[in-house]
Structure formats: C-alpha cells, structure tokens
Amino acid sequence: MFYREAGQYKTTYAADQQIFPIRQDRIGIGVILVLALLLPLVASEFMLSAIAIPFLILALATIGLNILTGYAGQLSLGTGAFMGVGAYSCYKLVTIFPEVNVIVHILLSGVFAAAAGVVFGLPSLRIKGLYLAVTTLAAQFFLEWCFIRISWLYNYNASGAIEVPGREFFGTLVTGPAAGGISRYYVVLAIVVVMTLLIKNLIRGRIGRQWMMIRDMDIAAELMGVRPLVAKLSAFAVSSYVCGVAGAMFVFFYLGAAEPAVFSITLSFQVLFMAIIGGLGSLVGSFFGAAFIWILPILMRVGLPALGVDIAAETVFQVAQMVIGALIIFFLIVEPHGLARLWAIGKEKLRVWPFPYA
Amino acid sequence: MRMKTLLAGSVLMGLAASFVAPAIAEDSVYIQLPTYRTGPYAGSGIHIANGMSDYLAMINARDGGVNGVKIDFDECETGYDTQKGVECYEQAKAKNTLVFNPWSTGITLQVIPKSSVDKIPVLSMAYGLSAAADGNTFPWVFNPPDTYWDGLSAIIKYIGEQEGGMEGLKGKKIGYIFLDAGYGREPIPLLDNLAQKYGFEVLQYPVAGKEMQNQSSQWLSIRRDRPDYVVMWGWGAMNPTAIKEAVKNRFDMSKFIGVWWAGGDEDARAGGAGAKGYKSVSFNNVGADYPALQDIKKLVVDAGNSHTPADTIGENLYNRGVVNALYMVEAIRTAQEMTGKKVINAEDMRLGLENLKIDEARLEAIGLKGMIAPIEITCSNHSGHHPLFIQEWDGEKWTSATDWFSPLTEEVTPILMQASKDYATSNAPWPTRDDACPAN
Structure with a gap:
C-alpha cells in the first residue's frame, strides 16, 4: 500500500533506466543520505570513530569482494591481503610524494591493489571454485609475508608498522592522530557513497552483465561472445581496486597505524562473512553484512554492561561471539541468500499489504 | 535502497550513543x-x-x-x-x-x-x-x-658473564627465536649492533604468529646450527611450545634465556621436568x-x-x-x-x-x-x-639466579635516541x- 509503484509512469528511456525507478526508493535514499550527513551533529566521538567510520570502510571492502565473488562468481580468500596492498602502497605514496593530496593517494593506491589482483587472478582462467579459493589463499599468505619481510614497504621502521602522517584536505586535517572524527567521517562517507554509485552503474552495464554471465555459466557466456580472460581479470581488477581503496582508508582514517597482522586471513574471513551474511551479489547486502558483523558485537559489548547487566569483560566478549554465531546460523537457515534477500522479501510484502498477495 | 541500511545503522548508532554516556560518581x-x-x-x-x-x-x-x-x-x-x-x-x-x-x-x-x-x-x-x-x-x-633493548642488553651481559667476560662472547653463536611481529623484531637492531661490537654471530629463527604452536622447523634448524645460547622473545602460546620443543630437542636449558614476557609459570611448567634450568630476565620477584x-x-x-x-x-x-x-x-x-x-x-x-x-x-x-x-x-x-635480574626455573617455581644488575645502558642510550x-x-x-x- 505504502510501497507501490502504481501510477508512476515512465515516459522516457532515461527515467526507465535510472538506478532507483521507484519514487519511494528515491525518497528513502534521500532521507538516509541526509541522516548520514547530519549524523555528526548527534553522534559522540566514539560512535563516529569506532562505529560509523569502520562500518563504512568495511562495507566498501565487502562491496569489493562482492564484485568478485557475488557478481563474477570467483571465490576469493585474499581480500585482507589486497586491502593490505592498498594500505601499504598508500603509505609509500604519501611518504614519497608528501605534497600531493592524500585523497589522490588513496584513490591511486587502489591501482596497485588492482595490479596485484590481476596477477593472482590469472589462475582463475584455468581453475574454478574451491581450487581458486586455494590460490587466492596463497596470495593472502604471500602478500602478508611481503608486508612482514620487505622492510622497504614500511620505510625500514624499527617497529615494522606503518604510521599515518597528518595530511590536510582543503585546509582541514583528515588523516593522522590530530584529525577529528567529523572530518574523517565526511571524507569516508563521500568516498564510499561515490564509489558505491560508480560500482552500481558498472554492474548495471555491459561489464557487470558479462561478470554475471560468467558466474551463471561460463561456457554459455563464452559461446555468446564474452571473453573469459577480459571478464574474469576485469572482475579481479575492479574488486581488488575497491578493496585496496578500502584498505588504505582502513589504515588512514580508522586505525592510524598498522602492523602486518591487521591484514591477516582473519580480515579476509571477516569481509567474506559480511558478504555472505549480507547476501552475495547485492550492494545493499554489503552494507547489511558489514553492519551485522561490525556494529552488532560492539553494541553488545558496550550495551550489555550499560544496561546494568554486570558481567566481566571477557564474558561479554564471548557471549557476543556466541550470539553472533547463533544469529548467523539462524539467518542462513531462514534465508540462505542473506539479509539482502530478506529485505527484498520485506519490500514485496509491503507492496501488496494489507493483502497477502497481489 | 542501499542507503536504507544506513538508516538501520543510524538507529543502532543512536542506541549506542545512549549507552556510552559515562556516569562519574x-x-x-x-x-x-x-x-x-x-x-x-x-x-x-x-x-x-x-x-x-x-x-x-x-x-x-x-x-x-x-x-x-x-x-x-x-x-x-x-x-x-x-x-x-x-x-x-x-x-x-x-x-x-x-x-x-x-x-x-x-x-x-x-x-x-x-x-x-x-x-x-x-x-x-x-x-x-x-x-x-x-x-x-x-x-x-x-x-x-x-x-626491550635494556632487556636484551641484560641478557647479553649475563651471557658474557657466563663466558668469563664480554670478550668471551667472541666467536659464539647466539640464536634468537622470536615472534615475527613488531614485538619480536624490536630488539633486532640492538642485537646486530652488539654482535658487531662483541664479535658473536646471531642466528634468527622467526616464528609467525599463526604458527606459534608449531615450531618444529625452527627447532630442527636450531638443532642443526648448534647455537651456544638461544634467546627467546615470545608471548602467549609461543612460550610453552618453544620450551616443550627445546626439551624435546635436548637443548641445554641453562643456555636458553627468555625475555621477561617469556617467563610465565605456565610457560615453563609446560616443559615438565626437562624445563629445569630455563632462564628468563625479570624485573619482579615471584x-x-x-x-x-x-x-x-x-x-x-x-x-x-x-x-x-x-x-x-x-x-x-x-x-x-x-x-x-x-x-x-x-x-x-x-x-x-x-x-x-x-x-x-x-x-x-x-x-x-x-x-x-x-x-x-x-x-x-x-x-x-x-x-x-x-x-x-x-x-x-x-x-x-x-x-634487572635473571630468574631460573627449578622445575616447580622461579628462583633468582643472579642479583639485580644494570643493563648495558651506555649501549642502549645512543641507538635509543x-x-x-x-x-x-x-x-x-x-x-x-x-x-x-x-x-x-
């Protein structure tokens, strides 16, 4: 009843092909964008720095993985390493060319991650499925080894960690320890929103359709004129680019300094779970998944003691882990296609409400 | 549509805001x-x-x-x-x-x-x-x-004393088994410095964080290289594993010295009776x-x-x-x-x-x-x-092996600055x- 497109006539091709053809969706997006812009007015520093910023960055990383795994059907366990390539190349760029704007560096660092992704994506032309997952696992271990062993990558620091220097963007400090949560939040929000929009259009277009054809049946796709080499490697390149940018942002706008251990297999799995819980092959699902895996545990850890439940810190931690685990199983039983599918079903129901079916 | 998530997110964040307000009595x-x-x-x-x-x-x-x-x-x-x-x-x-x-x-x-x-x-x-x-x-x-650099210099000083003075270190082989992370790598610049100065050789045995509980390859290398002493920079599950491996490989425990973080009671206890003689530098008595x-x-x-x-x-x-x-x-x-x-x-x-x-x-x-x-x-x-002082595991508990002594501050200060x-x-x-x- 509320969510019904009846009466919304499309009179031009442009109107018919827009990203959100339904008016209610457009209004919803507008409201959410305004809320996101106004968030710093009400949010505490903790909410911005420890919840909102990493949530947005991890959602972007999940989108990166979703391109490869959800849209192009190539399973990858190397997300953490590709994020690391982005972070380390951004660090090198910032220290070699300190006068260039840091945002340019962040966007450029994805190019290095894309190159690494293409190299490790080459085996995908011969192997599929779990076998490919194993080669991306090799990428994960090899790249992590590089971050530990090649001291040039971290400028021969005695600590072996990369530290983020303070950099300005139009006169406001956006990176480094002195940068406030609000300025970092707006930069992250802007990058994530713009990149999501670009990816959305990429996926709706010719390239995205090629990826999905490869995913659904590669032989049929090849017979119809899709070149697997181009389609698969472009998926690896775009996916790694997005992951690389997310990795650079993760260090520059959230962590502030990073050891190689940050980009371990744990991060790869974290992002993979976000993609699976949110729903493979869905952009909105990437945001759902990131929220579920990142925000929920923090809310439980912060929330339970604040509600007056007096339990020890490690018990909260373990209870949160168990509840998250149980919820993952629950959601995957109820809806194997992730939270995005639940959302879609919800919208269908809203459309015909108050009737059970149209 | 995608942004609807953010709405959900903002509601959750709103909840979070109400939780983190601290109450100061x-x-x-x-x-x-x-x-x-x-x-x-x-x-x-x-x-x-x-x-x-x-x-x-x-x-x-x-x-x-x-x-x-x-x-x-x-x-x-x-x-x-x-x-x-x-x-x-x-x-x-x-x-x-x-x-x-x-x-x-x-x-x-x-x-x-x-x-x-x-x-x-x-x-x-x-x-x-x-x-x-x-x-x-x-x-x-x-x-x-x-x-950490004080700790390492104290260990080297102690080894020197065992060898009859710092000149006794010349030509010795000292193995360094460490957690391959910022923590374990921190002392390496000083170790290289001291090796050059006193003429001993350093053999490095890195242990990756996720391989902490599988050190057989490192200890096989130690067995092959026969270092005169082994210094350990370990933490968590790495320590008991290393001590167990050392016992298994019949390494002379009195020549195995850990940093203070490799000196937990449970770490040493894991080695059983064979761990007797294991040492670690410390700054607090038990x-x-x-x-x-x-x-x-x-x-x-x-x-x-x-x-x-x-x-x-x-x-x-x-x-x-x-x-x-x-x-x-x-x-x-x-x-x-x-x-x-x-x-x-x-x-x-x-x-x-x-x-x-x-x-x-x-x-x-x-x-x-x-x-x-x-x-x-x-x-x-x-x-x-x-x-600092060196403590020794007697099979059941830690005992002091030396009196309090100063680290090699004059070596540490310049590279620290x-x-x-x-x-x-x-x-x-x-x-x-x-x-x-x-x-x-």
Missing part, C-alpha cells in the same frame, strides 16, 4: 584496563589481568582508594587484536580514562600518535616502542622500568609472601570478589600485573600531591607518571619491599633503565613538548 577516578582473557595470548594475558584488577580492588577495599578517591575500573577485552584495541581506546577516551595500558606492542604503536592529541598517557610497562623512553620526544608515553599480596588474598580473592585462582597469586605474570597496577596507583598519589587536587584528570596523571618515584621506604610502606627494585621516572627519561629522532622525522610533523624538560 563523586570522588572517583576511572581507569580502563584493556585485557585479553580470550584468544591465543590468553595464557599469558589472564594472569596479567588478574594481577592488575586485584591490586586495584585491594586498594579500594583496604584504603578506600588513593587518599580517599576510589579507583573505578573496568576491563575491555582486546583479544590481543589491534582492531579491538583501537575500539577499546576509543571507549576509554569517551569515558575519560586516566591512563591507557595497551598490553600489546601492536596496540601501543597505534595509540602512541593519538596519545599526545587526546592527552591520555600511555603506560606500556616494559613493552611497546623502546624509543618512547625519550621523554622529550614522547611526553605522553611511558615504558618503565626497562625497554612469591605471595609480600604483605600487599596477602591483603589481596584476604580482602579480594578470599572475599570472592575476583576470578583469580588463589594458587596463582605470587606467580610471575600475576605479580607483574600487580606491578603495573602499583605504578598506576603510585602515579595517582604523586599527581595528587603535586597538583593538590583529589580527583585528578589524565593530564595530571601524566605529571604523576613523569615524577614517579618509588624508593625502598615507599615499597616497604606499600608492602611490596623486595618484589621490585626502586624505580624513578624523570621528565627526559620515561623508562629509567632500571636494574637515534630511534626516537627517526620516529619523529618519519612522522613529521611530530608534536613537540609544550613544557620543556629541565636540562640534566
């Missing part, structure tokens, strides 16, 4: 203790966490806090994970913690740049960045009583006979206000947790005396840490005489390079101290 100060009772490093972390919270609880129960100001503390589980560590730091900042004890070199490295901006002192007791001992460059970071520890037992543990199993009181890592809490309490006391305020804030706490002085008389009054050497932190020296200068240049613009240290 009258006459109390807040300290957050980042701890890890879960994960691969929990074997070491649990004892540390118990020691810290029990001592603070005892001070509250016995003395009603520090000069009548209660210490309100809670734990934040990091799992030794840097992501969670940053989250704990943000939480601690929101609740106005007096001091942040990261208990992980990785988390320390992350919070060092933030500490001077947020004006929260970082107390990394004998871990973290060695260069942070330079108080002129790192006014907000403290690493008493010794840096044993539960100190009056303050008896008070903990009586007022906190026996009263049922703690998770601590009574028989772990007095173990090495437990006592070390107590030492960490002791530094905090004494720093609060010092800050109160210096500022004349009862309820101090984080900036006063920094002042207290910077002028921290615990002498024999004070230790006696606290009830910990003999457990640690007297310490003094100054404005320009945030570590102090205090005396250089490292701190390098850190400041590579992180330019590095904030300078607002209040210059008096020249000394």
Whole structure:
C-alpha cells in the first residue's frame, strides 16, 4: 500500500533506466543520505570513530569482494591481503610524494591493489571454485609475508608498522592522530557513497552483465561472445581496486597505524562473512553484512554492561561471539541468500499489504 | 535502497550513543584496563589481568582508594587484536580514562600518535616502542622500568658473564627465536649492533604468529646450527611450545634465556621436568609472601570478589600485573600531591607518571619491599633503565639466579635516541613538548 509503484509512469528511456525507478526508493535514499550527513551533529566521538567510520570502510571492502565473488562468481580468500596492498602502497605514496593530496593517494593506491589482483587472478582462467579459493589463499599468505619481510614497504621502521602522517584536505586535517572524527567521517562517507554509485552503474552495464554471465555459466557466456580472460581479470581488477581503496582508508582514517597482522586471513574471513551474511551479489547486502558483523558485537559489548547487566569483560566478549554465531546460523537457515534477500522479501510484502498477495 | 541500511545503522548508532554516556560518581577516578582473557595470548594475558584488577580492588577495599578517591575500573577485552584495541581506546577516551595500558606492542604503536592529541598517557610497562623512553620526544608515553633493548642488553651481559667476560662472547653463536611481529623484531637492531661490537654471530629463527604452536622447523634448524645460547622473545602460546620443543630437542636449558614476557609459570611448567634450568630476565620477584599480596588474598580473592585462582597469586605474570597496577596507583598519589587536587584528570596523571618515584621506604610502606627494585621516572627519561635480574626455573617455581644488575645502558642510550629522532622525522610533523624538560 505504502510501497507501490502504481501510477508512476515512465515516459522516457532515461527515467526507465535510472538506478532507483521507484519514487519511494528515491525518497528513502534521500532521507538516509541526509541522516548520514547530519549524523555528526548527534553522534559522540566514539560512535563516529569506532562505529560509523569502520562500518563504512568495511562495507566498501565487502562491496569489493562482492564484485568478485557475488557478481563474477570467483571465490576469493585474499581480500585482507589486497586491502593490505592498498594500505601499504598508500603509505609509500604519501611518504614519497608528501605534497600531493592524500585523497589522490588513496584513490591511486587502489591501482596497485588492482595490479596485484590481476596477477593472482590469472589462475582463475584455468581453475574454478574451491581450487581458486586455494590460490587466492596463497596470495593472502604471500602478500602478508611481503608486508612482514620487505622492510622497504614500511620505510625500514624499527617497529615494522606503518604510521599515518597528518595530511590536510582543503585546509582541514583528515588523516593522522590530530584529525577529528567529523572530518574523517565526511571524507569516508563521500568516498564510499561515490564509489558505491560508480560500482552500481558498472554492474548495471555491459561489464557487470558479462561478470554475471560468467558466474551463471561460463561456457554459455563464452559461446555468446564474452571473453573469459577480459571478464574474469576485469572482475579481479575492479574488486581488488575497491578493496585496496578500502584498505588504505582502513589504515588512514580508522586505525592510524598498522602492523602486518591487521591484514591477516582473519580480515579476509571477516569481509567474506559480511558478504555472505549480507547476501552475495547485492550492494545493499554489503552494507547489511558489514553492519551485522561490525556494529552488532560492539553494541553488545558496550550495551550489555550499560544496561546494568554486570558481567566481566571477557564474558561479554564471548557471549557476543556466541550470539553472533547463533544469529548467523539462524539467518542462513531462514534465508540462505542473506539479509539482502530478506529485505527484498520485506519490500514485496509491503507492496501488496494489507493483502497477502497481489 | 542501499542507503536504507544506513538508516538501520543510524538507529543502532543512536542506541549506542545512549549507552556510552559515562556516569562519574563523586570522588572517583576511572581507569580502563584493556585485557585479553580470550584468544591465543590468553595464557599469558589472564594472569596479567588478574594481577592488575586485584591490586586495584585491594586498594579500594583496604584504603578506600588513593587518599580517599576510589579507583573505578573496568576491563575491555582486546583479544590481543589491534582492531579491538583501537575500539577499546576509543571507549576509554569517551569515558575519560586516566591512563591507557595497551598490553600489546601492536596496540601501543597505534595509540602512541593519538596519545599526545587526546592527552591520555600511555603506560606500556616494559613493552611497546623502546624509543618512547625519550621523554622529550614522547611526553605522553611511558615504558618503565626497562625497554626491550635494556632487556636484551641484560641478557647479553649475563651471557658474557657466563663466558668469563664480554670478550668471551667472541666467536659464539647466539640464536634468537622470536615472534615475527613488531614485538619480536624490536630488539633486532640492538642485537646486530652488539654482535658487531662483541664479535658473536646471531642466528634468527622467526616464528609467525599463526604458527606459534608449531615450531618444529625452527627447532630442527636450531638443532642443526648448534647455537651456544638461544634467546627467546615470545608471548602467549609461543612460550610453552618453544620450551616443550627445546626439551624435546635436548637443548641445554641453562643456555636458553627468555625475555621477561617469556617467563610465565605456565610457560615453563609446560616443559615438565626437562624445563629445569630455563632462564628468563625479570624485573619482579615471584612469591605471595609480600604483605600487599596477602591483603589481596584476604580482602579480594578470599572475599570472592575476583576470578583469580588463589594458587596463582605470587606467580610471575600475576605479580607483574600487580606491578603495573602499583605504578598506576603510585602515579595517582604523586599527581595528587603535586597538583593538590583529589580527583585528578589524565593530564595530571601524566605529571604523576613523569615524577614517579618509588624508593625502598615507599615499597616497604606499600608492602611490596623486595618484589621490585626502586624505580624513578624523570621528565627526559620515561623508562629509567632500571636494574634487572635473571630468574631460573627449578622445575616447580622461579628462583633468582643472579642479583639485580644494570643493563648495558651506555649501549642502549645512543641507538635509543637515534630511534626516537627517526620516529619523529618519519612522522613529521611530530608534536613537540609544550613544557620543556629541565636540562640534566
């Protein structure tokens, strides 16, 4: 009843092909964008720095993985390493060319991650499925080894960690320890929103359709004129680019300094779970998944003691882990296609409400 | 459509906002203790966490806090994970913690740049960045009583004594088995320096963090290379594994020396009878006979206000947790005396840490005489390079193998100053101290 497109006539091709053809969706997006812009007015520093910023960055990383795994059907366990390539190349760029704007560096660092992704994506032309997952696992271990062993990558620091220097963007400090949560939040929000929009259009277009054809049946796709080499490697390149940018942002706008251990297999799995819980092959699902895996545990850890439940810190931690685990199983039983599918079903129901079916 | 998630997110965030509003009671100060009772490093972390919270609880129960100001503390589980560590730091900042004890070199490295901006002192007791001992460059970071480089130089000095003087080190082979992370790599520059100076050879055996419990290849190499001594920089599950492997490979345990973090009772106990003779450098004595520890037992543990199993009181890592809490309490006391305020804030706490002085008389009054050497932190020296000693595992407990002795401070200081200068240049613009240290 509320969510019904009846009466919304499309009179031009442009109107018919827009990203959100339904008016209610457009209004919803507008409201959410305004809320996101106004968030710093009400949010505490903790909410911005420890919840909102990493949530947005991890959602972007999940989108990166979703391109490869959800849209192009190539399973990858190397997300953490590709994020690391982005972070380390951004660090090198910032220290070699300190006068260039840091945002340019962040966007450029994805190019290095894309190159690494293409190299490790080459085996995908011969192997599929779990076998490919194993080669991306090799990428994960090899790249992590590089971050530990090649001291040039971290400028021969005695600590072996990369530290983020303070950099300005139009006169406001956006990176480094002195940068406030609000300025970092707006930069992250802007990058994530713009990149999501670009990816959305990429996926709706010719390239995205090629990826999905490869995913659904590669032989049929090849017979119809899709070149697997181009389609698969472009998926690896775009996916790694997005992951690389997310990795650079993760260090520059959230962590502030990073050891190689940050980009371990744990991060790869974290992002993979976000993609699976949110729903493979869905952009909105990437945001759902990131929220579920990142925000929920923090809310439980912060929330339970604040509600007056007096339990020890490690018990909260373990209870949160168990509840998250149980919820993952629950959601995957109820809806194997992730939270995005639940959302879609919800919208269908809203459309015909108050009737059970149209 | 995608943005609808954000709506859900914002609602959740709104909920979060209502949770993190701190409630500060009258006459109390807040300290957050980042701890890890879960994960691969929990074997070491649990004892540390118990020691810290029990001592603070005892001070509250016995003395009603520090000069009548209660210490309100809670734990934040990091799992030794840097992501969670940053989250704990943000939480601690929101609740106005007096001091942040990261208990992980990785988390320390992350919070060092933030500490001077947020004006929260970082107390990394004998871990973290060695260069942070330079108080002129790192006014907000403290690493008493010794840096890793002091620890390593003490071990080399001890080995030299065993070989009949430092010239006896010439031509020796010293193996270095370490956790391949910031923590384990920190001492390598000094080790290379000393090797050059004294003419010994260093053989490195890195152990990757996720391979901690599988060290057979490293120990096979050690068996092949036959180093005269092996020095270990391990933590968590790495230590018991290394000691078990050393026993299995019949390495002479008296020539196997760990840093203070490789000196847990459970670490050595894992090696069984064969671990007898294993050594580790230390800055605190073991044993539960100190009056303050008896008070903990009586007022906190026996009263049922703690998770601590009574028989772990007095173990090495437990006592070390107590030492960490002791530094905090004494720093609060010092800050109160210096500022004349009862309820101090984080900036006063920094002042207290910077002028921290615990002498024999004070230790006696606290009830910990003999457990640690007297310490003094100054404005320009945030570590102090205090005396250390070597302890030996006798099969059941740790015993002192040597008296207190000084590390090779004259070797450490120059490269420490250089490292701190390098850190400041590579992180330019590095904030300078607002209040210059008096020249000394």
